[in-house]
Amino acid sequence: MPDSVVQMFEAVPPALAWGLGGVAGTLIVATLIMLALPVLKPSGDWTELRHRIWSWWVIIALVVVAMAFGWVGVTVLFAAVAFIALREFLSLAPLRREDRLIVLWAYLTIPLSFGLIVLDQYGIYLVAIPVWFFLITPFLMALAGQTRAYLATVATITWGVIVCVYNLGAIPLLMRVPAEEAPAGAAGMVFLLLLATQANDVLQYCCGKLFGRHKILPTVSPNKTWEGFLGGWVLTAALIWFLAPVFTPLTPLHAALIAFVLPLAGFAGDVTMSAVKRDLGVKDTSRLIPGHGGVLDRIDSLTFTAPLYFHLLAYYALARY
Amino acid sequence: MHSPDTDATRPPSMLRQIFLTVLVRPFVQVVTGMDVIGREHLPTDGPAIVCANHNSHMDAFMLLSLFPARLLHKVRPVAAADYFLANPALSWVSLNLIGISPISRTVARGADVLAPARAALARGEIILVFPEGTRSKDGEMGPLKAGVARLAEAFPEVPVIPVWIEGAGRVLPKGAHTPVPMNCTALVGEAVAWPGDRPRFMAALRARLDGLAAEAPPQHWAA
Numbered sequence: 001m002p003d004s005v006v007q008m009f010e011a012v013p014p015a016l017a018w019g020l021g022g023v024a025g026t027l028i029v030a031t032l033i034m035l036a037l038p039v040l041k042p043s044g045d046w047t048e049l050r051h052r053i054w055s056w057w058v059i060i061a062l063v064v065v066a067m068a069f070g071w072v073g074v075t076v077l078f079a080a081v082a083f084i085a086l087r088e089f090l091s092l093a094p095l096r097r098e099d100r101l102i103v104l105w106a107y108l109t110i111p112l113s114f115g116l117i118v119l120d121q122y123g124i125y126l127v128a129i130p131v132w133f134f135l136i137t138p139f140l141m142a143l144a145g146q147t148r149a150y151l152a153t154v155a156t157i158t159w160g161v162i163v164c165v166y167n168l169g170a171i172p173l174l175m176r177v178p179a180e181e182a183p184a185g186a187a188g189m190v191f192l193l194l195l196a197t198q199a200n201d202v203l204q205y206c207c208g209k210l211f212g213r214h215k216i217l218p219t220v221s222p223n224k225t226w227e228g229f230l231g232g233w234v235l236t237a238a239l240i241w242f243l244a245p246v247f248t249p250l251t252p253l254h255a256a257l258i259a260f261v262l263p264l265a266g267f268a269g270d271v272t273m274s275a276v277k278r279d280l281g282v283k284d285t286s287r288l289i290p291g292h293g294g295v296l297d298r299i300d301s302l303t304f305t306a307p308l309y310f311h312l313l314a315y316y317a318l319a320r321y
Numbered sequence: 322m323h324s325p326d327t328d329a330t331r332p333p334s335m336l337r338q339i340f341l342t343v344l345v346r347p348f349v350q351v352v353t354g355m356d357v358i359g360r361e362h363l364p365t366d367g368p369a370i371v372c373a374n375h376n377s378h379m380d381a382f383m384l385l386s387l388f389p390a391r392l393l394h395k396v397r398p399v400a401a402a403d404y405f406l407a408n409p410a411l412s413w414v415s416l417n418l419i420g421i422s423p424i425s426r427t428v429a430r431g432a433d434v435l436a437p438a439r440a441a442l443a444r445g446e447i448i449l450v451f452p453e454g455t456r457s458k459d460g461e462m463g464p465l466k467a468g469v470a471r472l473a474e475a476f477p478e479v480p481v482i483p484v485w486i487e488g489a490g491r492v493l494p495k496g497a498h499t500p501v502p503m504n505c506t507a508l509v510g511e512a513v514a515w516p517g518d519r520p521r522f523m524a525a526l527r528a529r530l531d532g533l534a535a536e537a538p539p540q541h542w543a544a
Contacts (some may be wrong), residue, residue, distance in 0.1 A: 083502075084354065085505060087354055087502050087504055088354070088504055090503065091354075091488065091503045091504035091505075091540050092504070092538065092539060092540065093492075094539075094543030095542060095543060096542055096543060096544050097459070097542045097544070098492075100491060100494075100497075100501055101499070101501065103502075104499065104501045104502075105501065107502065116437050148544065149543070151544065280539060281539060282538050282539070286354060286356055286504055287357075287358075288354060288356070289358040
């Protein structure tokens with residue numbers, strides 16, 4: 001192996017290496033179960049589960065490679081994720097023929113926002129989309145001259161950009177925190193966010209499958225149950241509580257606060273995107289990720305947990321922001 | 322203008338193979354994020370006729386991206402000679418990189434415009450045809466020309482596979498020059514069997530394409 005690659009891995013904080021190892025170990029167990037299931041219960045159809053687990057391997061490989069390249073790698077990865085998520089959203093949302101070039105304009109928020117993070121312009125980042133994009137876009141759409149469904153379309157496009165671009169920007173922002181501000185570096189903080197958010201999704205799903213009886217929001221998300229929601233909440237909160245001292249500079253009180261609210265935000269993101277999909281009449285936002293659906297299906301919770309996690313950390317613990 | 326019958330002798334080109342796999346495929350993925358529904362219906366070898374709706378220049382690139390690299394040398398979009406062979410540069414790209422089989426849209430009565438397509442099928446190739454004969458207005462499928470029925474009649478055992486392309490007319494509509502990335506879906510249907518006569522064939526093909534369109538996700542303008 002070239003020395004530069006060795007150095008890249010030697011630079012990984014031990015806690016993060018253990019964390020990633022733990023995820024890989026969990027996935028190895030899941031993979032073994034998946035390989036055993038067709039033998040134990042040949043009547044079942046395990047294709048979907050198999051696709052889902054293989055996709056998890058790919059997702060984790062992408063995150064590990066991105067983190068190995070530091071904040072640049074993570075910024076590039078999430079710029080790509082934001083692009084695909086926004087493309088999925090704007091392709092399904094009801095837009096008008098006249099909005100074609102506005103869609104191109106909306107993509108420009110990705111190089112703009114992520115570029116501002118690269119240039120360390122946090123103050124401008126905070127207002128670039130919620131103030132300036134929100135003012136200029138409706139004006140440009142007015143210039144296009146089509147007023148039918150104008151207001152609804154402005155709301156659709158701006159909401160999509162906030163969810164898919166602005167909220168995900170919290171992750172590269174966290175990566176710009178100096179290593180000495182967190183016990184396992186900036187990547188450790190991002191790791192806990194990604195782990196807790198995805199664990200919440202998986203644990204809610206598993207608790208729902210095992211114990212689900214009472215539907216929680218039948219008109220929006222008929223498969224979600226109170227048992228799944230509460231089980232995921234308690235288990236994810238415990239996970240965050242135990243890992244917060246390892247990966248974040250939070251005091252126990254503030255760690256408890258994040259442990260309490262982050263699973264709620266994940267549930268909220270999941271349910272909100274379910275409502276959007278139900279309105280649009282689609283089950284998945286695309287078929288890009290086998291067994292999962294689209295990128296937006298995979299990151300729906302993350303679009304809510306990322307800004308919450310970032311702002312609580314910034315408020316209570318990070319000198320940089 | 323090149324004579325359409327020169328393409329029969331053109332050898333499979335490595336340049337075209339590289340162009341289609343290294344440039345076209347990633348471009349289609351970034352700009353259309355193409356999802357494929359019904360991939361199992363795609364022909365695994367030639368000869369075959371693939372029939373798709375036509376709203377955009379993206380259509381041919383998307384259809385070419387449906388096939389594995391090892392089959393690409395057999396896959397040929399049938400494209401209008403008056404448009405794609407209009408000048409030497411476009412003509413070179415169309416013939417050597419995209420690998421079109423040119424078809425004349427302006428020809429004297431009695432001339433056999435389908436001869437190159439028929440020859441391609443006889444060589445065992447997969448031809449991609451747009452029976453509308455032109456790019457329709459975005460979001461619509463125009464009347465289908467019966468040339469494809471004459472091909473199907475001449476080769477009744479060759480599968481005719483319908484493909485509905487949803488969304489390409491938004492990425493690059495007729496008359497536009499800037500592609501805008503938006504998700505698209507290619508829905509591949511079951512082969513249309515030769516029913517014995519052309520009118521029934523055309524009706525079956527249209528019904529199959531309409532059926533696929535009804536299954537597509539709402540990747541079209543709301544109004």
